[in-house]
Amino acid sequence: MIKTQYKKILLILTLITCLWNALEAQNNDAMEEKIENILSQLTLEEKVAMCHAQSKFSTKGVERLGIPEIWMSDGPHGVRAEISWDDWAYAGWTNDSITAFPALTCLASTFNPELAKDYGFSVGEEARYRKKDILLGPGVNIYRTPMNGRNFEYMGEDPFLASKLVVPYVQGVQKNGVAACVKHFALNNQEHWRDKINVEVSDRALHEIYLPAFKAAVIEGKTWAIMGAYNKFRGTYTTHNPILHKILKTDWAFDGVVVSDWSSAHSTKEAALYGLDMEMGTGTDGLGTTTANHYSNYYLATPFLKMLKSGEIEESLVDDKVRRILRLMFRTTMSSNRPFGRMNNVEHHEVARKVATEGIVLLKNDNNFFPIQDKKGLTIAVIGENATRTMTAGGGSSELKPKFEISPLEGIKARYKNAKIIHTMGFASGRSVYDEVLPSPYDADSLKVEAIEIAKKADIVLFVGGLSKSHLQDCEGDDRQQYHLPFGQEELLKEIKAVNKNLGMILLTGNAVEMSWLDKVDGLIQGWYLGSMAGHALADVISGDVNPSGKLPFSFPAKLEDNAAHSFGALSYPGDGTNQYYKEDILVGYRWHDTKKIKPLFAFGEGMSYTAFKLSDIQTDKNNYSQNESISVSCTVSNTGEKTGSEVVQVYIGKSKSKVKRALKELKGFQKLEVNSRENVTANIEIPVSALAYYDDTTSNWIIEKGTYTIYVGNASNNISKSLKITIK
Ligand code: BGC
Numbered sequence: 001m002i003k004t005q006y007k008k009i010l011l012i013l014t015l016i017t018c019l020w021n022a023l024e025a026q027n028n029d030a031m032e033e034k035i036e037n038i039l040s041q042l043t044l045e046e047k048v049a050m051c052h053a054q055s056k057f058s059t060k061g062v063e064r065l066g067i068p069e070i071w072m073s074d075g076p077h078g079v080r081a082e083i084s085w086d087d088w089a090y091a092g093w094t095n096d097s098i099t100a101f102p103a104l105t106c107l108a109s110t111f112n113p114e115l116a117k118d119y120g121f122s123v124g125e126e127a128r129y130r131k132k133d134i135l136l137g138p139g140v141n142i143y144r145t146p147m148n149g150r151n152f153e154y155m156g157e158d159p160f161l162a163s164k165l166v167v168p169y170v171q172g173v174q175k176n177g178v179a180a181c182v183k184h185f186a187l188n189n190q191e192h193w194r195d196k197i198n199v200e201v202s203d204r205a206l207h208e209i210y211l212p213a214f215k216a217a218v219i220e221g222k223t224w225a226i227m228g229a230y231n232k233f234r235g236t237y238t239t240h241n242p243i244l245h246k247i248l249k250t251d252w253a254f255d256g257v258v259v260s261d262w263s264s265a266h267s268t269k270e271a272a273l274y275g276l277d278m279e280m281g282t283g284t285d286g287l288g289t290t291t292a293n294h295y296s297n298y299y300l301a302t303p304f305l306k307m308l309k310s311g312e313i314e315e316s317l318v319d320d321k322v323r324r325i326l327r328l329m330f331r332t333t334m335s336s337n338r339p340f341g342r343m344n345n346v347e348h349h350e351v352a353r354k355v356a357t358e359g360i361v362l363l364k365n366d367n368n369f370f371p372i373q374d375k376k377g378l379t380i381a382v383i384g385e386n387a388t389r390t391m392t393a394g395g396g397s398s399e400l401k402p403k404f405e406i407s408p409l410e411g412i413k414a415r416y417k418n419a420k421i422i423h424t425m426g427f428a429s430g431r432s433v434y435d436e437v438l439p440s441p442y443d444a445d446s447l448k449v450e451a452i453e454i455a456k457k458a459d460i461v462l463f464v465g466g467l468s469k470s471h472l473q474d475c476e477g478d479d480r481q482q483y484h485l486p487f488g489q490e491e492l493l494k495e496i497k498a499v500n501k502n503l504g505m506i507l508l509t510g511n512a513v514e515m516s517w518l519d520k521v522d523g524l525i526q527g528w529y530l531g532s533m534a535g536h537a538l539a540d541v542i543s544g545d546v547n548p549s550g551k552l553p554f555s556f557p558a559k560l561e562d563n564a565a566h567s568f569g570a571l572s573y574p575g576d577g578t579n580q581y582y583k584e585d586i587l588v589g590y591r592w593h594d595t596k597k598i599k600p601l602f603a604f605g606e607g608m609s610y611t612a613f614k615l616s617d618i619q620t621d622k623n624n625y626s627q628n629e630s631i632s633v634s635c636t637v638s639n640t641g642e643k644t645g646s647e648v649v650q651v652y653i654g655k656s657k658s659k660v661k662r663a664l665k666e667l668k669g670f671q672k673l674e675v676n677s678r679e680n681v682t683a684n685i686e687i688p689v690s691a692l693a694y695y696d697d698t699t700s701n702w703i704i705e706k707g708t709y710t711i712y713v714g715n716a717s718n719n720i721s722k723s724l725k726i727t728i729k
Contacts, residue, residue: 076137106359120172128341152510156553157589177338244275356537369523371544396476411535611641
């Protein structure tokens with residue numbers, strides 16, 4: 001009986017899908033017809049004008065035909081404030097303050113695709129309200145080294161995790177009739193020498209590690225735009241590299257627009273031939289500050305027109321670009337059922353707070369240091385510049401002008417009504433002005449003396465430290481230059497510990513840091529950059545109102561040389577100024593630590609809770625699979641503690657006997673589940689056998705090897721509850 005009903009439902013669902021697909025195909029045909037119609041009416045000059053910027057963040061429409069301009073803004077953590085027409089100065093508008101969402105590393109730590117959808121939808125609504133047609137984000141460059149100044153804008157070191165989160169983010173944004181622009185394609189894994197470094201990497205690592213999140217964004221997320229990167233790959237700038245044509249547009253059938261990064265185009269011919277559709281940010285005077293005839297000097301402007309007119313470049317090439325641009329317009333500016341967007345509304349603040357609280361990672365909790373009760377008579381000293389410093393400013397193009405930003409100190413004060421909260425800065429960083437760091441106006445010694453005095457007066461010290469989002473910290477344009485904490489924080493922590501035994505650390509960074517001080521702190525919270533609701537979210541977790549459930553989206557190596565890229569020396573990272581070689585190949589992040597048995601300080605997927613979980617009954621639906629089947633992994637998640645909490649069941653798969661090099665194990669599935677205290681729930685994770693394929697660079701093909709595979713199920717890459725064997729026929 002149930003089976004028949006189930007079959008009926010399935011049939012109805014299939015019918016609805018068929019109908020939906022047919023309708024979509026019809027709409028697409030109609031759209032393509034309109035595109036051809038418009039194209040036939042455009043002059044060559046008008047076509048070329050659509051392929052390059054008319055201002056810092058917009059491109060021309062066609063006035064006489066009523067074809068609108070395209071307006072863009074940086075993301076990915078919120079919609080950037082208005083920039084001037086011709087230069088990088090802020091335009092000084094007063095209606096462009098927005099909601100700042102947590103940095104993408106935090107989103108990745110949630111391991112929660114549903115939240116990624118809410119995040120994408122909310123930021124898309126804000127972009128729409130701000131009248132933007134393309135949101136420049138999200139970024140999915142893989143975390144290869146903790147020195148990369150821009151890691152905080154990306155989704156960690158694992159291609160599967162990044163893929164699972166980028167898809168709903170993109171879909172969420174685009175529901176608003178705003179295009180996502182997934183960046184930076186490809187291999188922009190460091191900021192140092194980003195405009196010139198040539199990356200040499202194997203095809204296998206390219207396809208297995210660096211491209212999957214882009215591929216998912218294109219094929220599953222159906223992103224309408226992709227941004228090229230600054231660096232070169234195999235000798236050619238990635239913004240106009242044959243891989244755009246071959247992989248992105250042919251193999252993945254991407255039908256959207258390739259936008260250059262700002263000033264990443266370098267050649268008219270290559271741009272024309274290798275798939276760049278829209279050129280932005282080029283500085284024709286070498287600086288990008290000239291206003292006279294600035295835009296007409298772009299590679300895809302007058303020089304392009306000349307080559308088209310002389311026949312050196314075929315008109316079909318510009319037609320292809322304009323078709324893509326018009327397609328993007330029909331999906332955005334010229335879409336007839338486009339919503340209007342919203343901004344700074346309560347729902348967006350709630351999404352920002354939810355992502356923040358779910359992404360915060362509890363890494364150490366000796367003697368249940370956290371949560372901290374709000375008690376009369378208790379004095380908590382909040383020490384550290386990051387307790388009050390704005391963390392939405394700085395960092396480069398992702399910096400934001402939020403309507404408000406609750407600092408950690410404000411959030412803690414708002415939550416703790418009974419305890420006494422005292423504060424001092426403790427240390428101070430300098431502010432950066434573009435690529436220069438201004439010295440701090442404070443005297444480091446006096447700050448330290450005051451911090452020790454304050455620490456002595458308190459029952460508990462919460463040190464709010466980390467990086468500063470200024471140049472050479474977590475910031476676009478260059479990399480970090482030291483792995484340890486800057487601005488004398490390590491010393492200060494040790495000195496505070498000497499006068500106060502109860503010391504907790506709130507680490508605000510987008511990157512791993514060295515922790516020579518780890519044994520000095522009783523509790524450690526990785527707090528990322530959390531946006532508008534930062535302070536409230538941190539207080540939620542510190543107080544125990546929210547039980548932490550975040551998991552690290554990248555490994556924290558104990559020392560820098562333990563990281564794969566660094567272990568191969570300067571040619572691997574940062575390169576010699578011209579070339580760099582990704583010598584670790586596919587063994588990025590935990591793949592390296594696991595395979596080479598180099599214990600990280602904290603592992604990928606790691607994160608604690610205020611309750612305790614146990615995974616049991618771990619099993620697969622069968623032992624043998626053929627290549628077109630799926631592996632069903634199930635397990636019981638028991639909350640054996642006293643608090644409701646969420647746990648992330650993580651499924652990794654490896655193959656010990658293989659004809660090719662393999663990582664010990666790779667993440668292939670995960671599920672986040674909320675479990676009440678003393679209750680159980682069942683996790684069910686489906687993994688298509690095709691996901692076990694490796695990329696064979698001799699045949700340029702994905703190959704599923706037959707034989708025995710090991711399935712590892714646990715709640716962190718370094719905490720596997722059980723491993724099982726299965727066979728692929
Ligand atoms: C960044 C991009 C950004 C663009 C526009 C570039 O420097 O790399 O991510 O979208 O500027 O601000």
